[in-house]
Amino acid sequence: MNVEELVRASLRDLADDKKEAAVQPDLADRVLRTRSRRRTRRYAGLITAVAAIVAVAVAVPLLGPGTGGSDPAVEIPQQDIIARPDQSPPRQLVAAGDVAVSAYRQNHKKKLPGKEWDLTPVWHLYHPATKRYEKTNWAWLDVAPGMQQAAVLERGLPADRIGILNLDTWKVDRWILVPKGVGGVEFSPDGKRLVATAYARNPDGRFWDAKEKVNGKDQPGPKASRTGFYIVDVASGEAVYHRVGYPKDLDLPKGMPLSSHVNPREDFGWNADGTLLYEFMSAKPYIRFLTTDGKQVPAPPKEKHRGYPTAGLSPDGTYMAGDFAGEGNKTSSYLLDPDTGKPAKEIPGQQLLAWADSKRVIAWDCHEGVCGKGRGEFDNELVLVDIEKETTTVLTGGRGKKDDAPGRWTAVFTPRR
Amino acid sequence: MDSASEASFREFVESRSSVLLRVALLLSGGDRGAAEDLLQNALIKAAGRWQRIEEPEAYVRQVLYRQQISRWRLRGRAREHSVAEPPELTTPAGDAAHAVELRLVMGKALRRLTARQRTMLVLRYYEDLPEADVAELLGCSVGTVRSTTRRSLAKLRTMAPELSALASGDALKGGPNHLTEVRP
Numbered sequence: 001m002n003v004e005e006l007v008r009a010s011l012r013d014l015a016d017d018k019k020e021a022a023v024q025p026d027l028a029d030r031v032l033r034t035r036s037r038r039r040t041r042r043y044a045g046l047i048t049a050v051a052a053i054v055a056v057a058v059a060v061p062l063l064g065p066g067t068g069g070s071d072p073a074v075e076i077p078q079q080d081i082i083a084r085p086d087q088s089p090p091r092q093l094v095a096a097g098d099v100a101v102s103a104y105r106q107n108h109k110k111k112l113p114g115k116e117w118d119l120t121p122v123w124h125l126y127h128p129a130t131k132r133y134e135k136t137n138w139a140w141l142d143v144a145p146g147m148q149q150a151a152v153l154e155r156g157l158p159a160d161r162i163g164i165l166n167l168d169t170w171k172v173d174r175w176i177l178v179p180k181g182v183g184g185v186e187f188s189p190d191g192k193r194l195v196a197t198a199y200a201r202n203p204d205g206r207f208w209d210a211k212e213k214v215n216g217k218d219q220p221g222p223k224a225s226r227t228g229f230y231i232v233d234v235a236s237g238e239a240v241y242h243r244v245g246y247p248k249d250l251d252l253p254k255g256m257p258l259s260s261h262v263n264p265r266e267d268f269g270w271n272a273d274g275t276l277l278y279e280f281m282s283a284k285p286y287i288r289f290l291t292t293d294g295k296q297v298p299a300p301p302k303e304k305h306r307g308y309p310t311a312g313l314s315p316d317g318t319y320m321a322g323d324f325a326g327e328g329n330k331t332s333s334y335l336l337d338p339d340t341g342k343p344a345k346e347i348p349g350q351q352l353l354a355w356a357d358s359k360r361v362i363a364w365d366c367h368e369g370v371c372g373k374g375r376g377e378f379d380n381e382l383v384l385v386d387i388e389k390e391t392t393t394v395l396t397g398g399r400g401k402k403d404d405a406p407g408r409w410t411a412v413f414t415p416r417r
Numbered sequence: 418m419d420s421a422s423e424a425s426f427r428e429f430v431e432s433r434s435s436v437l438l439r440v441a442l443l444l445s446g447g448d449r450g451a452a453e454d455l456l457q458n459a460l461i462k463a464a465g466r467w468q469r470i471e472e473p474e475a476y477v478r479q480v481l482y483r484q485q486i487s488r489w490r491l492r493g494r495a496r497e498h499s500v501a502e503p504p505e506l507t508t509p510a511g512d513a514a515h516a517v518e519l520r521l522v523m524g525k526a527l528r529r530l531t532a533r534q535r536t537m538l539v540l541r542y543y544e545d546l547p548e549a550d551v552a553e554l555l556g557c558s559v560g561t562v563r564s565t566t567r568r569s570l571a572k573l574r575t576m577a578p579e580l581s582a583l584a585s586g587d588a589l590k591g592g593p594n595h596l597t598e599v600r601p
Contacts, residue, residue: 003570004542010523011543014447015439023438024453028430031460032423078457079450 024080026357033098034417073168074128076100076147076416081384081393088381088397089124089409091132095416096384096395097356098315102126102143102414103150104133106407116220117206120157121410125150128167139204140184141165144191144234145415149173151185151194151234157202158183162194162232162239176237178230184267187234189274194232195267195292198241201225203265222264229268229277231292242294247281271303272313280308305341310413311352311361313338319345319387321352321361329371333363335387348392349385350377354413361385362413365392378403382411422467429473430460437477443539444485446528455481478544482554485536526577534569541566 024030082095094101105121112118123141124133139155149166153159158181163172182196183203201207201223212221228243246262261282268277268290276297277290287306289299299306302317311321314335322334322343331350334343349363350371356362364380371377375398382395399408418426434456441452441459459480463473470476527535540551541562548566552559 003574007523007538007570007573008542011443011539014524014527015443015543023434027434027457027460028427031430031457031464032418032426034457035461035464077450078454080453 030098030417074148076128077131078416081395083384083393083395084397085381085394086397088399089133090396093126093131093133094382094395094411096362096393097360098415098417099354099356099362099413100126100147100416101382101411102147102416103141103412104409105412106409107404108406112205114208116208118202118204119206120155120202120204124409126167127170129170142185142187142194143167143412143414144187145189146191147414147416151187151196151232153182153185157181157204158199162196164234174237176232176239178232178239178241180227180230180241182230183265186267186269188270189272192234193274193292194230194234195270195277196230196232196239197267198227198229199225200227203267205264224262224264224266226262226266228294242292244290244294247279247283247288271300271306272317273300276300278303278306302338305336305338309333309352311354311363314355314358314361316358318358321355324350326350326371329366331366331371331377345387347385347387347390349383350380352385353382353411356384359387361387362395363392367398376401418464418467426464426467433474433477434460437474437481440478440539440543441481443527443543444481444532444536446530446535447524448528455484459484479554482536482540483556485532522577526573529576530569530572534565534572537562537565538569 077093077095079095080097082093082100084090084092084094087094089104089106090101103123103125105123108120108122110118110120120139123136123138125136125138125141125143126132126147127134128147136152137155138152139157139159140153141150143150147167149164152163152165152172154161154163160179160181161175161177162182162185164174164176165171166173178196178198180198181200183199184197185194187194197203203225205223206220207223208220210221210223211218213219224246226244226246228241230239230241232239263280266279268279270276271278271289277292278287279290280287285299287299289297289303291297302313303320305320305322306312307321307323309321309323313320317338319335320338320341322336324331325334325343325346326332331348332346333349333352335345335347335352336342337344347361349361349365351364352361353364354362361384363383363385365383365385366377366380367375371380379398379401381398383392384395385392402408437459438452438456441456442449445451445455459477462480463470463477467473527538530538536555537551540546540554541548546554548559548562551562555562
């Protein structure tokens with residue numbers, strides 16, 4: 001046999017390895033979904049280019065310098081499961097199914113003059129060029145679906161402009177002015193709009209004029225200062241402000257300050273299909289939905305029973321992520337029937353964070369589903385839970401025993417396609 | 418894409434993606450992640466013009482090959498795999514072990530070729546395409562196909578001299594073996 005014949009035989013032999021050639025069962029779904037997202041982004045890019053020309057011609061005041069642009073130039077690894085069980089926080093990309101950990105934030109406490117505190121976290125953002133999470137100096141950020149760009153806020157919240165960071169060049173393409181001051185941003189599910197929550201004071205600040213007693217000692221306290229939100233059209237840079245107060249029907253005992261009943265940071269988020277906004281409340285029904293104009297509306301039928309677990313509604317609408325269901329040292333969570341709110345399934349996982357696809361959800365979980373054993377309930381890692389097989393795949397290392405330790409990290413998930 | 422086209426696209430993916438993934442695996446030198454990416458991107462392209470494609474499989478294959486070549490152009494040679502460890506040859510027990518051994522050595526050797534060299538070999542020896550067809554498919558001259566194929570085979574021989582030995586069965590008797598590190 002000469003080398004040519006050998007190459008021929010070997011190639012056939014390699015190709016016949018049936019185990020290797022097993023295809024993911026949902027490949028067609030994935031292709032069709034990715035295609036529609038890419039089309040949306042291309043369209044957005046075109047509008048951006050046109051908007052940039054218009055901005056030069058009529059000098060739209062909201063747009064800062066820069067030409068904008070959101071070409072899908074960044075390549076994000078697409079292997080089905082990218083796990084780093086030996087890394088906490090992760091140094092290299094972590095991903096599963098449709099989503100990736102696009103960034104993570106770490107607890108951080110900065111002492112300010114006058115002994116006030118700024119608890120703005122430290123952000124690490126996935127940098128496609130270095131293929132690592134890089135430490136940044138942003139105060140808050142969110143990554144757009146497809147991981148081509150991010151919306152960023154500068155330190156010293158509230159920020160009066162939102163940067164659109166290009167993840168290919170790692171530079172801010174343009175600034176969108178938000179004169180009321182904002183403390184948080186979130187991309188809509190289609191990546192075309194942002195909701196930026198407006199605050200009068202730093203939502204992560206602790207102030208003497210809101211001092212609180214902890215263990216009998218005065219210390220700077222949180223201040224509820226939310227004023228409303230901006231809806232930003234990413235392509236055109238148009239930002240429209242809506243004044244929205246805190247829910248009026250909160251049943252506060254007389255004399256109790258609002259701050260003791262409302263989180264200082266209570267950002268607005270998008271609902272599952274991106275048509276409405278929601279916010280959590282401290283009293284029943286614990287969540288309320290608003291139009292993008294700020295008017296309160298009834299909950300959408302499938303999201304009536306949405307709770308704190310950020311995973312929310314599964315992509316196919318079959319389940320709503322429910323609360324912790326474990327007992328003792330065992331960890332598990334409910335999947336709810338979205339129509340009735342009743343538990344439909346109990347699956348492994350301490351806290352359900354993001355759906356990888358309709359059959360798998362990413363969660364915090366204790367080692368092998370058992371807390372304790374010298375590690376404790378806070379020493380949890382990211383895991384991928386298969387909701388049918390009820391098995392878990394470890395994605396990262398554990399976060400350590402202390403819930404409030406400096407540097408403790410929280411993952412941010414973004415569709416990677 | 419209307420619902421009938423979507424149904425036929427899904428049917429195509431279900432029935433042919435395993436075969437196409439094999440081609441992608443060969444093109445990527447056995448890197449499963451890269452192969453899945455390659456196939457997915459080719460299918461996205463096909464989905465975009467599904468109603469106008471007459472022979473879907475031929476179209477997707479063509480995209481796979483061209484994409485692989487353009488990836489090579491974009492990324493440059495620096496990102497090619499450079500495998501440090503030589504394959505460990507044990508003394509196999511029979512024909513099955515021999516085949517496994519051969520596949521291992523060949524797999525590693527193929528990974529050290531450039532994407533372009535690998536693509537040429539896959540087209541010539543896996544797809545059995547004549548030189549003229551390869552040239553047309555990849556948009557180069559017949560001379561380029563010939564010279565690249567010749568160089569690729571020579572490189573395989575240099576990198577893995579035991580390939581010939583394995584083919585004749587000599588290496589199975591044991592003895593030292595070594596892959597020479599050849600940088601592209």
